[in-house]
Amino acid sequence: MRDQPGLIDTEDAPRRLVGRRIYYRKLRTAGADRWRRLRYPFTRRTPLLLDSAFNPRTLVAERTIVDKRPLYWLAFFAVLAAAGPLAGDTLLGAATIFGIYAAINVIWLLVIGTAGIFSLATLAVVGTAAYGAAYMSIHAGLPWWGMIAVGPVFGLLFGVVIAIPATRIDGFYYALLTLGLTELCRVYVVQSQALGSATNGLYGADGILPDGASLRAQLVVSYYGAVVLLIAALALFRLVNGQRLGRLLRASPERREAFAQALGVDYRTARIKVFLISSAALGVVGGFYAVNFRGASPSLFSMDSLLLLLAMVVIGGIGRPEGAVLGTAIVVAIDRLLIGLGPLRLILVGLIMIGTVLFLHNGLVGIKQQFRNWRDRKRSEHRAKRDIRGGEYMPEEATEVRDKQLIAFRRFQRGVRESLKPLITDDLIEAHRRAPCGPHDDRLSRVLNYFRRASVVDKYAILAVRPFAEYRLVALSGQRGVPPRLIDDRSFATEEEAIHAVFLRRVQDLLES
Amino acid sequence: MTFDPAYIILTTASLASIYGLLAIGISIIWSSLGMINMAHGFTFAFAGYGAWIAAHTLSASAPAVLLAGIAAGALSGLAIAGVAFIPLYDKPNFPLRSLIATLGISLLGAQALLYVFGPRVKALPRIFGYGRFHLFGIAITADKLGTIICAPVVLLAVLIWARTSRRGLQIRAMMQNPEGAALVGVGLRSTALAVMALTGGLAGLAAVLLSQTYYVSPYSGLTPLLKGMIVALAGGLGSIPGALIAAVCIGFVETLTAVTLGGKFVLITQFLFIIVVLLIRPRGIAGMLEQTRE
Structure with a gap:
């Protein structure tokens, strides 16, 4: 129902999904003002629902008027009070009828x-x-x-x-x-x-x-x-x-x-x-x-x-x-x-009434919510239409991920991979085969730096079965106490060959991603 | 006025014919489309004006006026279906929204008729002539006799059509279970249009028949709508036999009140009757069980 902006960043509060948050105007506040409320006398009820919180990013104390309707009502009553001496006779007569019928309604x-x-x-x-x-x-x-x-x-x-x-x-x-x-x-x-x-x-x-x-x-x-x-x-x-x-x-x-x-x-x-x-x-x-x-x-x-x-x-x-x-x-x-319109007035009213019933879910006051629902639906449809993965997540499921840094990180990784893929050429692989450990040129250094930063989970490693005689490829489990697993039957006579084999596997993974 | 059984029977029959035409329309629309057609009164008035135009431009003969009334009623029914049923039936809160939409149509329609034709009432030609007949020892006017003969004949024809034709089968299927009907291939929209045209035609017939006694005016549909509603409610929405029984009962109550207490108590006794019926049976005399429609 009503969402409370100050509580958005606590874990247990219901939070709106990304892209479906409502914009609230923030008021500055400081010190004990944060707790000050206008209250009905002798009760704890407040006429205006205020929410005070610190902005999680800037750490500035902010105040939000969660429900502005009391202010609108107040303005409406002020207009009504002022209209008596100001309005003309016709308007005042209509306003009287309005008051009576509004009370009835x-x-x-x-x-x-x-x-x-x-x-x-x-x-x-x-x-x-x-x-x-x-x-x-x-x-x-x-x-x-x-x-x-x-x-x-x-x-x-x-x-x-x-x-x-x-x-x-x-x-x-x-x-x-x-x-x-x-x-x-x-x-x-x-x-x-x-x-x-x-x-x-x-x-x-x-x-x-x-x-x-x-x-x-x-x-x-x-x-x-x-x-x-x-x-x-x-x-x-x-x-x-x-x-x-x-x-x-x-x-x-x-x-x-x-x-x-x-x-x-x-x-x-x-x-x-x-x-x-x-x-x-x-x-x-x-x-x-x-x-x-x-x-x-x-x-x-x-x-x-x-x-x-x-x-x-x-x-x-x-x-x-x-x-x-x-x-x-x-x-x-x-x-x-x-009045000049004659019977057309009631025809106009009838048309508005039918239009309301046909197009609106709950009259004029429901328009805001209906528009928001429509906009959210359209946005969601639009996100779902994009078929490129933004990082590891589809755009649609990205709204459900709570740690937004993860999304940014994966999107960045994706960008890095896209920029590295064109660098992989036969020449580059040949250069690495010739000198797996030596100083590398700029392009190969970039590719290798990316490989080195990979997460430990499932990271390739070299197992020296017999030092200087037999090497094999393993993948780290990433979990303490769980040993690495062998990934194939090949064994290599020198360390350089094994390093190059790891390099090839990772190039393959990069190109497949 | 004398307390004459033959007079009471004949008056009851003529009232029951007209109420039956309206109430069956309302009842069928509710049970097959799931909406209360508050614009039925507008259909009534519109058909009256349609018949009046036909009588003045084409011919004042009985078939022409009757057919024009029926055609105008059917046209109005189609228009109501196009505004209040087809855009709304799959939207949330359909029953209330269609009720409001039809009320809007009735507001708009009456004002539009007022705007186009002016406030002066129109008289239809006496399509059954001015003759008087003597039946069971009392005099009866031609228009009353025409009503008593015409309405049941048309009603019977419609009921037979609903029992035997393919479209009638579809309508009856939709009355029993709209979802099931849609599942087995009954087109919701086309059937709805058929229902609205049919009931509009019945209302048009009632309009021409009643306009033999009363005048045609933009608001002339209101009282027939209310009486048709009363009859449909008392009979139980969705039940054709119930509507017929209720039409006879209400016609009888009206005649009896008019004879014994006087014309201005008619609506009061009718209301007492329907309140008693509804308090005893909240779904009317032969009302369907709730789960049948929902």
Whole structure:
């Protein structure tokens, strides 16, 4: 998963193979700074995962930010905070919608990402809460904060309704059931007199600012409300996904329930819990929606809204909050800022959605990993295509050798052999035969120096069976206590002849290598 | 409205015919290709527009309109196979990705129809005429009678074709075991195209038949898609007899609700029905065992 650059050179740490390492920018650090961390108060947890180590080559203390995502989030929040007074009215309205939908998507992620249940009733929960809150505000005079407070109650009620079948029905069956449930809500809302079938929606609920407030003030207040909602949704995601409940859910994805159960995971309770939590949270969003738009409209339940919501999650990538936020930003920007395109907007969204599904494995946030995998595969294919041995190793297996010096050494040896081979001629052999021990010319000296540097293992040697009368060729074992072995039946009368025979054998080995 | 058994039977039969056409399409696609075709509603609407174009440019006669609807549906089915099945079927996480792809097609398709034809609804010519017939003592309109006759005949023809022809054998082999079928030489892509054309044609027929009563609009496929899904789910995805039984049951529930409680409760009672069915049998009335498909 996450690789830790500081640990790369210790023996037991998992290390990336050569050519597949990730580049990390190194920060300078010194002394006790290496150990200093920003920590959440009263805990040992750090917001930013830092790694400090000494560079094995230069011995300089270095710091690496292993996971830069918190920095990106911080920059994103800063932009959001600054956008309120700066952005124009249209942009601010779109940003409010973005905040609301991003909050919905992040909460939805708990169900489709963490729990792995493909529920399509998300907008139905939001819509029910919005309608409930708007209805109570209109008919019971509930103030705006009461609407946000009563939203989760309606959400929870709806959550119970959709959680019960989720314990028994799974996969497509559940997706289609929730889809049908949404349509059922739409038909009911469209036909119901009490829920504003005549006015195409239920309007007239209480807002945060009084009716006389300026448009700009309303826009800014709505915008910051949506931003707070988004941050709260992200915190909830972090809390549920990162803690025990999220672990339980991720341990028991669909079709592996039996395995999880065998480990002692009570997945049914965990699923019901996550449904109730996410439904209550969606209820809050629904309450805010009703406050923000002073009511609710049946378009919340429409198939197109649901498909847009799905497009947001799919384009960003299912399973990661940054994906949900990014996808929402893209789709809302297309939908709200390119109004002039008319129906072409949704066609564009549909095209992006289909393109994402066809070409990307996990939406836009998965692009980095997908690109790395692709690049590694291409590199590996490229290495495998080279058929010349780089030294003793094929290029492909060279990535698996841990001692990189060995590879360099063998590559060097190979270069030396290649440069020596053209030197071997009949003249050279004849010169050696005439004077095996004498002073040699430059070319023969080079060849002999190479032979002398050979490893002791299997090195040729001369055995004096009877000094000055009989010599034979042996090969050293290279192991203490293991005697040399005879390599052939020939025996030589003089030492010079034997030396030349060794020379011939080694020339042969050199030319064959 | 009177509580008349003959009326209930005839209405049930006409609803069940149309639901059956859609549900069998969805069911066959799921069991042979392993994908949920959420773009079936788009096929439905597309076929409606195809029939409308044919009625206005070629001829308004019954065979021409029916054939045009079927051809347009088959064309749309082929297009869906080309986008959502053929590039994806050997990729990881195929079921979810194809589901999303077909949802994308349905989003894109409805908007494209809206863009091309405008929001105004279109009416198809009454291909069965305006006559009224008296059957079992009650009056029945020509379009309903046409539906009751036409849909089962086509469905029966398709089922016989699936039982006897070579291509039908291939489709049935793929429904039983796609890997095994591929091993013994059944072409996955060509069979998929055949399945999608066939089911698209059935949806096109349903579109023409239903458009005798309702209008053709870019979103007209949504309700039929949902009802077809409900029927396919209740019947058990992948089972043709199950889909037929469920179509009759759901049609009966709808008629009964409309007669006793009123039209706006139809979807609610249907949902209660399917939830009860699924809670009792999570794989539908005649659903296949899980390992058969996976």
